[in-house]
Amino acid sequence: MNDNKKVVLSLVQPSGELTIGNYLGAIKNFKKFQDQYKCYFAVADMHSITVPQVPKDLRRRTKEVLALFLASGLDPEKSTLFIQSQVEEHVQLAWVLDSISYMGQLSRMTQFKQKSQKSEENLNAALFTYPVLMAADILLYQTDLVPVGEDQTQHMELARDLAIRFNHKYSDTFKIPEAFIDKEMGKIYSLKNPEIKMSKSDPDKNSYILLIDDENTIKKKIRGAVTDDCRNFAYSDEQKGLKNLINIYHSFTKKPIDDIVREYSGENYSTFKDDLGIVICENLLPIQKKYNEILSDKNYLEKIYNEGRQKAKYEARKTLSKVYRKVGFLK
Ligand code: TYM
Numbered sequence: 185m186n187d188n189k190k191v192v193l194s195l196v197q198p199s200g201e202l203t204i205g206n207y208l209g210a211i212k213n214f215k216k217f218q219d220q221y222k223c224y225f226a227v228a229d230m231h232s233i234t235v236p237q238v239p240k241d242l243r244r245r246t247k248e249v250l251a252l253f254l255a256s257g258l259d260p261e262k263s264t265l266f267i268q269s270q271v272e273e274h275v276q277l278a279w280v281l282d283s284i285s286y287m288g289q290l291s292r293m294t295q296f297k298q299k300s301q302k303s304e305e306n307l308n309a310a311l312f313t314y315p316v317l318m319a320a321d322i323l324l325y326q327t328d329l330v331p332v333g334e335d336q337t338q339h340m341e342l343a344r345d346l347a348i349r350f351n352h353k354y355s356d357t358f359k360i361p362e363a364f365i366d367k368e369m370g371k372i373y374s375l376k377n378p379e380i381k382m383s384k385s386d387p388d389k390n391s392y393i394l395l396i397d398d399e400n401t402i403k404k405k406i407r408g409a410v411t412d413d414c415r416n417f418a419y420s421d422e423q424k425g426l427k428n429l430i431n432i433y434h435s436f437t438k439k440p441i442d443d444i445v446r447e448y449s450g451e452n453y454s455t456f457k458d459d460l461g462i463v464i465c466e467n468l469l470p471i472q473k474k475y476n477e478i479l480s481d482k483n484y485l486e487k488i489y490n491e492g493r494q495k496a497k498y499e500a501r502k503t504l505s506k507v508y509r510k511v512g513f514l515k
Contacts, residue, residue: 198245205382209333255475266492273500319343378424403461
C-alpha cells in the first residue's frame with residue numbers, strides 16, 4: 185500500500201439488521217474510495233454494547249456486517265476490513281481522549297440525549313462516552329475522510345475538536361479528519377414519516393427496508409410509503425415523502441433527479457413506486473446472493489478479519505505509541 189495516499193475510514197455497528205439508510209448513506213460510498221485511498225472499514229461491535237445485546241446474536245451480526253461489506257464490493261486486497269474489538273488500541277486511545285473530553289460537550293450530543301431518554305433504566309457510562317471511542321476509531325489511523333450519514337455530524341465535530349485539543353496540548357499528533365456526507369443520501373427518511381430518519385430501531389417495520397428483505401416485502405413496503413395528496417410529481421421540500429423516494433431511486437439508478445422528475449411527471453405515484461420497488465430489488469438481490477454465499481464460508485470470513493486485524497493493528501500501534509509517549513507513559 186502506498187503511504188502517501190489519503191486515509192478513509194468508517195465503521196458500522198452490528199446492533200441490528202442494516203437498512204437501506206445504512207447502505208445508501210454510508211456503505212455504498214465506501215467502495216468508491218478503495219482505488220485511490222488507503223481505506224479502513226470496520227464493524228463497531230464495541231459501540232453496540234452501549235445498548236443491551238444478546239452475546240451470540242452480537243457475534244453473528246458482527247460477521248454479517250463484515251459479509252455485507254464484502255458483498256457490497258469492498259475488496260480485502262484494497263481495503264483493510266476488521267472488527268473493532270480485535271484492535272485493542274481503540275479503547276486504549278479512547279481512555280486518553282476521555283482525559284481531554286469535556287462532560288458538557290458530551291452531554292450535548294443529540295444521539296446521547298435521544299438514546300438516554302429511550303432507556304432510562306439502562307443509562308450506562310459507555311453510552312455517554314461513546315463519541316470519544318468513535319473519535320479514537322478515527323484518529324488512530326490518521327484519517328483524512330470519514331464517509332458517514334448526516335446523523336454522525338456532531339460526533340465528527342467532536343473527533344475534530346479532540347484532535348485539535350490534543351495537538352494543542354501535547355504538540356502535533358493527529359490529522360484533523362473531515363466528514364464525507366452525501367448531499368442527497370446523507371439522510372434517508374422513514375417510509376412512514378419523512379420527518380425522521382430511517383432507522384432499524386423504529387418500532388414500525390414498514391418504515392424501513394432491510395438490506396436482507398425479500399422481493400415481495402421490499403415492493404410492499406415501497407407501495408405503502410407515505411407520499412402526499414398533491415398529485416404533482418415534484419422534487420421539493422413540500423413533498424418530503426416523495427423527495428425521499430426520488431432520492432432512493434436516484435441513488436440506485438444514478439439517473440439525474442431532473443430526468444427522473446421529467447420521466448414520471450403526469451404519472452401516478454403508484455407507477456413510480458412500482459418501478460422503484462423493481463429498481464431496489466434489482467440492486468439488492470445480487471448483493472443478498474453474494475452475502476449468503478460469503479456467510480456460508482466461515483473460514484473465508486475468519487481469514488478476512490484476522491488479516492484485517494493485523495494490518496489495522498500495525499497502523500494503530502504507531503499512533504498509540506506516539507500518544508503514550510506524549511502524555512508521559514513509560515515505554
Ligand atoms: P450506525 O452503525 O448507526 O450507522 C452506520 C452508517 O449508516 C449511516 N446511516 C444513515 N445514513 C443515511 N440515512 C439513514 N437513515 C442512516 N442511518 C444510518 C450512519 O450515519 C453511519 O455512517 N457511530 C457510528 C458508527 C461508528 C463510526 C465510527 C462511523 C463508530 N465509529 C468511526 C465512522 C467513523 C454509528 O452508530 O453508525
